[in-house]
């Protein structure tokens with residue numbers, strides 16, 4: 124840290140400033156895709172196609188499966204952020220990326236997709252080639268979770284839901300603060316209104332958690348399905364919990380508490396947990412914290 128502070132701070136600052144411009148001639152004189160002169164578009168994330176500049180058709184075509192990347196357009200002095208929807212990208216569901224559907228239908232004009240890069244307006248078409256595949260199923264098959272089952276207007280990518288789940292369980296990040304962060308990633312100056320999708324995001328996270336529990340419990344492989352789930356079948360096996368014959372001393376169920384020295388009684392005791400699941404466990408005191416925190420994280424994570 125000291126070496127960086129004393130010798131390299133200016134270098135790092137200059138490199139950051141350098142990214143505000145177009146870079147060196149080899150990447151901005153001709154389009155990185157078709158070779159056309161004077162390209163003006165690049166991807167803000169640069170994790171997909173690097174710092175090269177592209178013409179509009181090439182940047183749109185290269186983001187056919189990356190609709191939540193932000194695009195920057197060089198206006199002669201600086202880069203201006205653009206959305207792929209404004210540049211003409213239309214996602215076609217039900218067919219390989221970049222191909223068209225002979226029986227497509229447009230979605231709601233205000234369709235919004237929440238992703239780790241922000242909150243995006245998206246233009247997409249559903250496929251009507253197979254009427255058995257519902258529109259919401261087409262969304263799930265590209266890893267977008269719809270907030271409603273009818274009048275589909277908001278989705279969240281599986282990636283952003285997983286990120287929130289982890290941050291919420293380990294970092295105690297609330298849905299409100301998480302959504303606020305995504306809004307700032309979308310528009311940091313607050314001058315452009317960002318679609319308010321808090322209620323929709325809550326629905327998505329609740330559905331995701333319930334469905335994940337069902338999946339982990341194997342309910343998808345049971346003919347009776349989700350609604351055939353019996354009481355307690357979603358409880359997790361906890362390796363920290365005492366199990367008879369594994370990590371409990373012989374005679375654990377016949378302890379003579381009166382004969383046990385008073386200062387050792389706290390080592391073993393019964394614990395009863397609630398919130399939908401009932402646990403009768405003989406716990407060692409040192410395991411209490413792990414038991415409680417692990418079950419909260421796995422099951423009861425709150426919004």
Ligand SMILES: [Zn+2]
Nearest residue numbers: 154157178181
């Ligand atoms: Zn091009």
Ligand SMILES: [Zn+2]
Nearest residue numbers: 166168171192
């Ligand atoms: Zn990109």
Ligand SMILES: [Zn+2]
Nearest residue numbers: 224250251252
């Ligand atoms: Zn089709």
